[in-house]
Amino acid sequence: MKYAKVDLHLHLDGSIHLPWAYQTALKRGIIDESMSFEQYYQLMYKVDYPTREERMKRFDFPCAAMQEKEDLEESVYLLAQYLNDLGMMYAEVRFAPQQHQLAGLSQKEVILAVVSGIQRAEKDFPDLTLRLINCLMHKGKDADANMKENMETVEATKETLGKYVVALDLAGYENTGDFMKYAPLFEKAREYGIPYTIHAGEMGDGSHILDALKMGAYRIGHGIHCVDNPEWLKALVDTQIPLEICVTSNVGLERDYASHPVRKMLEAGCKITLNSDNMMFSRTNVHTEHAQCKALGISDDVLRQCTLNAIEAAFCDEETKKELMKKLNF
Ligand SMILES: [Zn+2]
Numbered sequence: 001m002k003y004a005k006v007d008l009h010l011h012l013d014g015s016i017h018l019p020w021a022y023q024t025a026l027k028r029g030i031i032d033e034s035m036s037f038e039q040y041y042q043l044m045y046k047v048d049y050p051t052r053e054e055r056m057k058r059f060d061f062p063c064a065a066m067q068e069k070e071d072l073e074e075s076v077y078l079l080a081q082y083l084n085d086l087g088m089m090y091a092e093v094r095f096a097p098q099q100h101q102l103a104g105l106s107q108k109e110v111i112l113a114v115v116s117g118i119q120r121a122e123k124d125f126p127d128l129t130l131r132l133i134n135c136l137m138h139k140g141k142d143a144d145a146n147m148k149e150n151m152e153t154v155e156a157t158k159e160t161l162g163k164y165v166v167a168l169d170l171a172g173y174e175n176t177g178d179f180m181k182y183a184p185l186f187e188k189a190r191e192y193g194i195p196y197t198i199h200a201g202e203m204g205d206g207s208h209i210l211d212a213l214k215m216g217a218y219r220i221g222h223g224i225h226c227v228d229n230p231e232w233l234k235a236l237v238d239t240q241i242p243l244e245i246c247v248t249s250n251v252g253l254e255r256d257y258a259s260h261p262v263r264k265m266l267e268a269g270c271k272i273t274l275n276s277d278n279m280m281f282s283r284t285n286v287h288t289e290h291a292q293c294k295a296l297g298i299s300d301d302v303l304r305q306c307t308l309n310a311i312e313a314a315f316c317d318e319e320t321k322k323e324l325m326k327k328l329n330f
Contacts, residue, residue, distance in 0.1 A: 003303045004290040005089045005328060006310040007275050009197075009221055009244035010079075011171070012095040012114070014278025016062040017078040018044065024065040024074075044281065052203050056173045058281060059099075067103040072110060073117035076130075080121030084128045086285055090324050092315060093118075094133035094169050097156060098149040107149075107156040115164045129324070131316050132164050133197070135171040136185055142177020143185075150185050158192040166315035168196040169221065174204025179211040186215045195315055197244065201225035206232050213239060219313055224250055226270075227261040237269045242313035246277035247292055248284040257292055266302060273310040274303070 022040045025031045031040065040061075049055035066075050076093060083091050095114065097107035105113070111134060118130045134157045136150040143150070157168055168189050170182055179200070189196050199221035200212035206225030209232050213220075219242045226232040236243065247260050266272055274289045276282070290303050311324050 003300070003307040004274075004286040005087070006273075006307055006314070006324070007083070007088060007091040007286045008219070008242075008273050008310050008314060009246055009275035009277055010091055010093050011278050012076060012079060012093050013059050013062040013066065013099070014281045015079055015093075015276070016065070016075055016280050017082065018280055020074070020078055021062050021065040024071055025061075028065070028068070028071075030064045053173050062280070063099045064102075066100055067105075069105065069109065069113040072100060072113035073120065076114050076117035077121050080118065080125055080128060080130055082279075083130075084121075084125035086287060088128060088286065089327055090129045090131075090311070090314065090316070090320075092131045092133050092166065094135050094171070096135040096137045096171060097153055098137060098146070107152050108159055111156055111160045111165060115160065118164050127327075129316070129320060130164075131166045131314075133167045133169050133315070134165065135169040136182070138170065138172035138175045141175055143175075143181035144177075145175075147185075150182075151188070154185055154188045154192070154194070157189070157194055161192070161194055163317075166195070167218075168194050170196075170198045170200075171221070172199075174199065174202060174208060176204070179205075179208045180214070183215050186217075190216060197221055201232070202250070210235055213241065217241065218315075219244055222246065222250065223270075224261050224265070227264055233265070233268055233270075236265075236271075240271045242271045242273055242309060244275050245272050246275045246282075247289055248282045249277035257296060260296070262293065263296055263298065266298065271309050271313075272306050273313060274306045275310075 022037050066072050097110040100110045134153055136153050139146040195218045197219035198212040198217040200208040200223060202222035206228045209223050209226055221244045223243045226236050245262055247262055251257055276284050276286050279285050311321055
């Protein structure tokens with residue numbers, strides 16, 4: 001696919017190299033030798049979880065294999081290798097440092113381990129630029145459940161912000177509590193000059209979209225429930241906030257490709273970027289996402305614009321964006 005070169009929404013754990021994760025889980029004693037790769041694979045791709053919340057537990061498996069510094073470094077290196085093989089030129093990889101502390105690492109150490117994997121990849125794959133987004137997490141019923149860990153993520157991001165660490169996010173299963181309780185975290189981020197995107201209106205209440213705008217999000221992850229209420233959709237169109245759309249990731253029990261709101265959002269005038277979300281869990285990549293959108297009747301011109309939107313909305317510096325535009329050459 002000609003225009004599939006940029007991915008702004010890509011989770012490290014959900015995009016893990018599965019054979020490597022299996023070998024690492026064995027090596028670290030996380031799984032027993034009696035578990036075959038096939039069984040491990042089946043756990044990842046199990047589809048009959050009773051609820052979407054239960055389904056989020058899938059992420060525990062890749063996260064378990066990324067607790068030691070060298071494993072964190074290797075996991076992002078392997079992801080870079082795959083993205084490079086796909087011909088990608090830019091990706092913002094995201095992960096939640098607080099999910100990788102079982103071996104006693106601080107959040108800052110966790111972040112720096114991933115950064116060192118990106119630096120190694122940069123030497124081996126000079127055509128690919130990777131940047132890192134640190135995720136705050138939804139846990140428990142509302143923001144109070146892990147305010148301390150989330151605030152640590154904000155602090156560790158402040159300390160590592162620079163060429164590679166570029167932004168914050170809020171991820172995980174959108175809990176049912178007051179979304180605005182996350183506001184103090186983003187106020188702190190603003191104070192520190194850290195830009196941020198927020199998963200909102202993905203699987204939770206669509207009104208979270210308005211909350212994310214109120215909290216000053218620079219971009220919104222998914223936002224697809226905007227189509228449930230004209231006011232929410234209008235807010236996205238009026239603000240022209242870049243939306244990180246991940247079509248395949250949203251396809252499942254509730255909707256198929258044909259009923260995904262991406263076309264409706266494009267027609268309404270939303271600023272759309274197309275991304276993979278979880279390459280391993282969703283068995284997708286940005287090429288597949290572009291192909292699916294094309295199959296939905298979205299034109300090449302619009303797909304091209306989605307890539308231009310992504311470069312414009314990227315969290316990297318202006319110099320890097322200029323280089324990406326030059327390399328795109330369209
Ligand atoms: Zn996501």
